[in-house]
Structure formats: C-alpha cells, structure tokens
Amino acid sequence: MGWFFKFTNSSVGKKLVMAVTGSFLIIFLIVHLIGNITLFFGPDAFNGYVSALDVVKPLIRVVELVLLAAFVLHIYDGFVLWLENRRARPVNYKVNASSENSTFTSRWMFWLGSVIFIFLVLHLATFFWRFNFYDPSGLANNHLYFNIVVNFFQIWWYVALYIVAVIALGFHLHHGFQSVFQTFGWNHKKYFPLIKKIGTLYAIVMAVGFASMPIYFFFFYGGSQ
Numbered sequence: 001m002g003w004f005f006k007f008t009n010s011s012v013g014k015k016l017v018m019a020v021t022g023s024f025l026i027i028f029l030i031v032h033l034i035g036n037i038t039l040f041f042g043p044d045a046f047n048g049y050v051s052a053l054d055v056v057k058p059l060i061r062v063v064e065l066v067l068l069a070a071f072v073l074h075i076y077d078g079f080v081l082w083l084e085n086r087r088a089r090p091v092n093y094k095v096n097a098s099s100e101n102s103t104f105t106s107r108w109m110f111w112l113g114s115v116i117f118i119f120l121v122l123h124l125a126t127f128f129w130r131f132n133f134y135d136p137s138g139l140a141n142n143h144l145y146f147n148i149v150v151n152f153f154q155i156w157w158y159v160a161l162y163i164v165a166v167i168a169l170g171f172h173l174h175h176g177f178q179s180v181f182q183t184f185g186w187n188h189k190k191y192f193p194l195i196k197k198i199g200t201l202y203a204i205v206m207a208v209g210f211a212s213m214p215i216y217f218f219f220f221y222g223g224s225q
C-alpha cells in the first residue's frame with residue numbers, strides 16, 4: 001500500500017489523479033446538464049425527474065460519495081500542484097517565461113477552479129441541501145423542487161454568480177479536457193487537434209447549457225410556478 005501513496009504523492013501521480021477525477025467530473029457534468037434540461041419542460045417534468053431519482057436513492061448516494069471523493073482529490077491535488085509550480089517558478093523575471101510555454105487558461109486553472117469551488121459550495125448549500133435534507137420553505141417536502149430552483153433564479157446576485165461561475169467552468173473545462181488526454185499520453189500528432197476541437201465544443205456546450213437555465217428563469221420565465 002505504501003508504494004501507492006508514494007506514487008499518488010509524486011508529481012506524475014498527482015497529475016494522474018487530476019486526470020482520472022477530472023474525467024469522472026467531465027462525465028458527471030454531461031449527465032447533470034441532460035437531467036437539468038427537464039427544467040425547460042416545466043414543473044411536472046422536473047419534479048418527475050427528481051422524484052424518479054428518489055426511487056434509486058441508494059445508487060445515487062453511492063455515486064454522490066464517489067463524486068465527493070473525486071472533487072476532494074481533484075481540488076486537493078490541484079492546490080498542491082499549483083503551490084509546487086509557484087515555488088518552482090522563478091519570480092522577478094522581466095519576461096515571464098511561463099507565458100511562452102503555457103496558455104492563458106492553463107496558467108489560470110487554479111483561479112478558475114477557485115471560482116467554481118465557491119460556486120459549488122453555494123450551489124450545494126441551496127439546491128442539494130434543500131432537496132435532500134432541510135428546506136425551510138417546505139417546498140421539497142411537497143416535491144415542488146421546480147419552485148425551489150425558480151425562486152433562486154429570481155435573485156439577481158445568485159444568477160450573476162452562476163453566470164460568472166459557468167464562464168469560469170467553460171475555460172477550466174476547455175483546458176482540462178485536452179489535459180486529460182495529454183496526461184494519459186493520448187496526444188498523437190494526428191488526432192490531438194481533433195481532441196482539442198472536441199474539448200472546445202464540450203466546454204462551450206457546458207458553459208452555454210448551464211448558463212441558459214438561470215438566464216431563462218431570470219429574464220424570460222413569467223409562467224406560474
């Protein structure tokens with residue numbers, strides 16, 4: 001077991017952990033976006049979707065625990081790698097060499113990740129907590145999940161934070177997607193440009209998809225809840 005911890009603590013090991021957990025989070029976001037699209041089909045569709053998930057609750061709980069482990073490892077290793085890079089990078093150079101060999105996004109991964117982390121804490125404290133544990137308005141007890149989401153998406157600062165966070169998410173995913181392939185060594189000259197294009201498309205679909213919900217409910221939703 002000792003070799004395992006030694007490996008995961010090495011730089012290569014940390015990058016591998018980032019890539020494995022990142023891949024899992026990339027897949028989670030696709031599933032999460034598809035599920036949330038039911039919001040556009042009205043209260044019955046969304047409440048029905050959330051209630052259907054209740055039927056397979058034990059399975060969902062297992063997935064959530066894996067998700068939690070993935071987030072914790074991804075954030076912890078991301079933070080440690082960022083610290084190590086900072087220490088290794090010479091400061092006070094007139095020309096910052098890092099701008100030559102890394103893109104804007106890769107240098108900003110830590111800060112983009114930090115914005116996403118702040119968003120995630122607020123997101124879980126509002127939706128996840130209320131849906132599953134305690135909702136002071138009593139809406140969750142009556143399976144009126146749609147109303148909880150719509151009520152939060154009427155609050156301007158909440159909507160603004162979501163939009164800022166999903167833009168950060170788009171940039172983070174844009175770099176993260178291709179990084180996964182690079183870490184696994186799947187960066188063949190012939191196929192890598194295509195992987196990069198798929199990564200860009202994925203990042204745009206996620207950012208626009210997740211932004212569309214708060215924007216729609218804040219600006220365009222006038223229907224009864």
Ligand code: HEM
Nearest residue numbers: 032036050064116123127128131132162169210211213214
């Ligand atoms: C902006 C559109 C989004 C909406 C409307 C939305 C909605 C929701 C809802 C309603 C839940 C509670 C589900 C339940 O417990 O049954 C939830 C949970 C969660 N969301 Fe989101 N979400 C959005 C964006 C995001 C983004 C961008 C991320 C990641 C960066 C994210 C990560 C999570 C996680 C980790 C959970 C807890 C796991 C789960 O219950 O599936 N969400 N979200």
